[in-house]
Amino acid sequence: MTQFKIAFFDIDGTLADNELPHEMGILQRIPASAKEALRQLKQNGIEPVIASGRNHLMLREFAAELGVESLVASNGTQVLYKGAELALHPIDQQTLKATMAEFDRQKIRYIIETPERFLATSMEVATEDAAAKYIEYVKDIQELPQDVIQLIVRMEDRNYLQVENNLLIAEKVAPVVMDVHLAQVSKATGVHEILEKLNIQPEEALAFGDEENDLAMFDAVGYPVAMGNACQALKAKAKFVTKRVGDDGIWHACEMLGLVK
Structure with missing residues (x-):
């Protein structure tokens, strides 16, 4: 199997369980097994990156606690690598x-x-x-x-x-x-910008998602994983469909791929 070097994670409905009350906050809605998966991925030389429609101000609140340093924020309109801005795409x-x-x-x-x-x-x-x-x-x-x-x-x-x-x-x-x-900006362009910065090939990258705005990101990586709660269009594009977020879907996928123990 390809040696993966980087993994991109959507937040809502992917890392965080949207079936739990939103008042709980993002960090509280991320299953312990997903947090452990991210920790082990990093330990095993696979860099976790958050790719979300959310603004970096929101993402930074909990990304550090997950050990995540790089972000494809606001649907790829802003990209940060290890805290420094790598790209910004404002509307004229x-x-x-x-x-x-x-x-x-x-x-x-x-x-x-x-x-x-x-x-x-x-x-x-x-x-x-x-x-x-x-x-x-x-x-x-x-x-x-x-x-x-x-x-x-x-x-x-x-x-x-x-x-x-x-x-x-x-x-x-x-x-x-x-x-x-x-229109020319997406999570996919943000993924490409980070891959280019790190000189990583798309086939060395994984992506996890659940919603329509993850479709382009799935095209940008070698191994796309759809959550069990994902929309049908995303499941159809995935190489692997894992369990739902709340059923330890992130851990299950990483375990099946031999990336965690």
Whole structure:
């Protein structure tokens, strides 16, 4: 079998059990067996990397406790290697303003995300969102930050989000959340940027995921693993389908591949 050198992990529904109450926090929703798997992978020379739709500010809170130093954050729009920024892919101002204007016209509520800040023009979104402690309520944004990497859209009663500009893509990251970012950027581009930095071949990389925004990442590695709770499209693309998160799915996959004991 290929000697793996690096493993990329999605968070929600992959490392963290989404079937547990979200009030518990991410770290508390990660099974002890998954934490032990990450520890053993690192011990065995396989670098664990978190690849998530979430911002690095959220990821850093618990990544250090998992022994993870590198992040593909915000769907690949920001990539950090051992704490230092490796890549950043902001949306250009013209595209951003036009998209926000269209969302405002359709009364679609959204959060503006930069690497260091979250802004919302809706008080309800600013206070009720899962990331509420990071979000600043701004009644009227006079000047947009230059480094906006995503618009986070709460779907509410919508099943679909149409983005008019083909420079952007709307990606489903949770049952009721879509992230809007540059179309040419994804978890896959972030994976490639880290592999290139470390001079690691794609066939030497694993990836674990559960949702549609992991599809591109699965194409970027040699051995994609879908969780038992993953969407069908991801299971179809996986080389191995493991158990559900809460049934020690991460540990089971690593054990089956002979990566942990």
